[in-house]
Amino acid sequence: MGRDNKQGQSNNKDTLPQTPKNLKIKPSDIREEFAKEFEELEKSKPKAKRK
Template sequence: MGRDNKQGKSKNKSSLPQTPKNEKIAPQAAKEETAQELLELESLVAKNKQKNRQK
């Protein structure tokens, strides 16, 4: 049953999308950016909790 599978190899394998060099960032910068976003999210959650308590 598997021998007559006519799908063959993928022709897209050699042309995978790449990130342009001008859009790449250092791993440490990515970690700092993620930490900053998490901090902002935490502060927004705290503000929303305070709003809900005041109602």
């Protein structure tokens, strides 16, 4: 690219503008969140029928 197309560092590099602040998950709570999601998947998965 040419010199006139220089792109500097973004001011929003560490933020996720598409995610509201009240819906963000702290990194320390991510395992708990995954456990809840997997539990919901197990509950909604239909049981296999035995013959």
